[in-house]
Amino acid sequence: MTTTEYLQREIRRTELSVRRAERKPNTPPEELRGLHEKLEHLQEALEAVNEHWQRVHEQREWTAGEPLTVEQLRKMINVPVYVEDKRYPKRSAWGMVHDGFCDMQIDAYFFADYGERWVAYPCTFAHIDLEKWTAEWVDNDQGEGMMCKCFKCGYPVSYFWGKTAFCPGCGRAMTPEALAELERRVCGG
Numbered sequence: 001m002t003t004t005e006y007l008q009r010e011i012r013r014t015e016l017s018v019r020r021a022e023r024k025p026n027t028p029p030e031e032l033r034g035l036h037e038k039l040e041h042l043q044e045a046l047e048a049v050n051e052h053w054q055r056v057h058e059q060r061e062w063t064a065g066e067p068l069t070v071e072q073l074r075k076m077i078n079v080p081v082y083v084e085d086k087r088y089p090k091r092s093a094w095g096m097v098h099d100g101f102c103d104m105q106i107d108a109y110f111f112a113d114y115g116e117r118w119v120a121y122p123c124t125f126a127h128i129d130l131e132k133w134t135a136e137w138v139d140n141d142q143g144e145g146m147m148c149k150c151f152k153c154g155y156p157v158s159y160f161w162g163k164t165a166f167c168p169g170c171g172r173a174m175t176p177e178a179l180a181e182l183e184r185r186v187c188g189g
Contacts, residue, residue, distance in 0.1 A: 003049050004046065004049055004050065004053075007042055007045055007046040007049065008046065010042050011039065011042045011043060011046065014035060014038050014039045014042060015039065017035050018032070018035045018036065018039060021035055067084070067119035067120060067121055068081065068119075068120050068121065068122060070111055070114050070115075073097055073102070073111065073114070073120060074111075076097045077097055077098060077099055078096065078097065078098070079096070079097050079123065080094050080095070080096055080097075080123045081094070081095060081096075081097055081102065081120040081121060081122060081123060082094055082095075082120065082121040082122075082123065083095040083102055083109055083118055083119075083120050084118060084119050084120070084121065085107075085109075085117070085118050086116070086117055086118060086119070087117060091107065094123075095109065095120070097120070102118075102120060130179070133172055133173060133179070133182060134172055134173050134174075134179055135150050135151045135152040135153070135167055135170070135172040135173075135174060136150075136151050136174060137149070137150065137151070137157065137163045137174060138150075138151050148163060150167040150169055150170060150172070150174075152167070152170055152172055153167060153169045153170040153172075154169070155167055155168060155169025155170065165177060165178035165181075166178050166182075
């Protein structure tokens, strides 16, 4: 759930609480005043969040809610985008922009097909939640010999091939250097 969705939900809940309180004959005035203040603060917070994202989109030359242009994609090498597959909507997911195509785990989308087969939307992360986006390699306890696995998703990796900076199974950063690279890519640093 995004911050905007959360605030919209809380505004709806508070509006319902205000209506209920107004219908009750014995509602103390302080309670009603408190609900109105809460509603006002939530609406101000939503407005501030919307203004923030509007500034972010303007700085990065993105139009909110609209797909990126091919020209914008060409400037976003090694940046994640949300790819919407027009033919197979269930395949829509996050992908990484490369020179001439967007790479996803299940497919590659080429710029030549952009607009007809697929469109991309900008990534609007403000920060990276370390708990969700990092993991570490742990030795496999099953005696499978020379194997380790991702602590979060369990993806196995042979020591023969070496521990990778990112987990091939879930994509989490496994080293401090990988986390720094992820932050650079995602946050535009």
